[in-house]
Each structure stands twice: as structure tokens, then as C-alpha cells.
Amino acid sequence: MNLTEINETRRTHVREWARRKGIKLSPQLTFIHLVEEIGELARQINNPGLNRDKTDIDNLKEELSDCLILLLGLTDYYDIDIEKEIIKRIENIKAR
Numbered sequence: 261m262n263l264t265e266i267n268e269t270r271r272t273h274v275r276e277w278a279r280r281k282g283i284k285l286s287p288q289l290t291f292i293h294l295v296e297e298i299g300e301l302a303r304q305i306n307n308p309g310l311n312r313d314k315t316d317i318d319n320l321k322e323e324l325s326d327c328l329i330l331l332l333g334l335t336d337y338y339d340i341d342i343e344k345e346i347i348k349r350i351e352n353i354k355a356r
Contacts, residue, residue, distance in 0.1 A: 263343040267332045274333060287337040294330040301327055 261269070278285050301323040307315050335342045 290333045297326040
């Protein structure tokens, strides 16, 4: 699956989930949830430095996936073709 296909699948399932739960999706709600997930990602990445248990790789995978799903969700509100934009950014990086 490419990024566009992943985003289309995400869009379908998230919209259906929100409909079932009676949740009205918005960019603000999505962003707040993204910040929450980034906090969970940061906690997992920083565990070893905080004298906690080592990084739980399975949880790290979940948190990274949650963050990506929410970032992709933000593209819906602003009609952004994220795959196209990522390719442009990579080309820009290569040209530096």
C-alpha cells in the first residue's frame, strides 16, 4: 500500500468510527489528539533516560502509527495531497 492508499483507508475507517461514536471530527480535535499522542511517543522514547523501563518497541510502533494516522487526518481538512508534498520535500532535501 502506498501513502495515498493508506490515507484513503484511514479516512474511511476513522469517519465510520467517529460516526458510530457520535464524534464530530475537526482539525482542532485532531490536533489536540495528535499532541496527546506525541506526548505518549515522547514518554516511550525517553523511558531509558528517565530511569524507567527500557523502550517498549511494540508500544513505540503503536504510538508512531497513531501520530501518523492523526497527521494524515489533518491533511483532510486542508485538502493536501500529502504524498505529493512529501515527494516535493524529499526532492528539496536532495537538492541542498
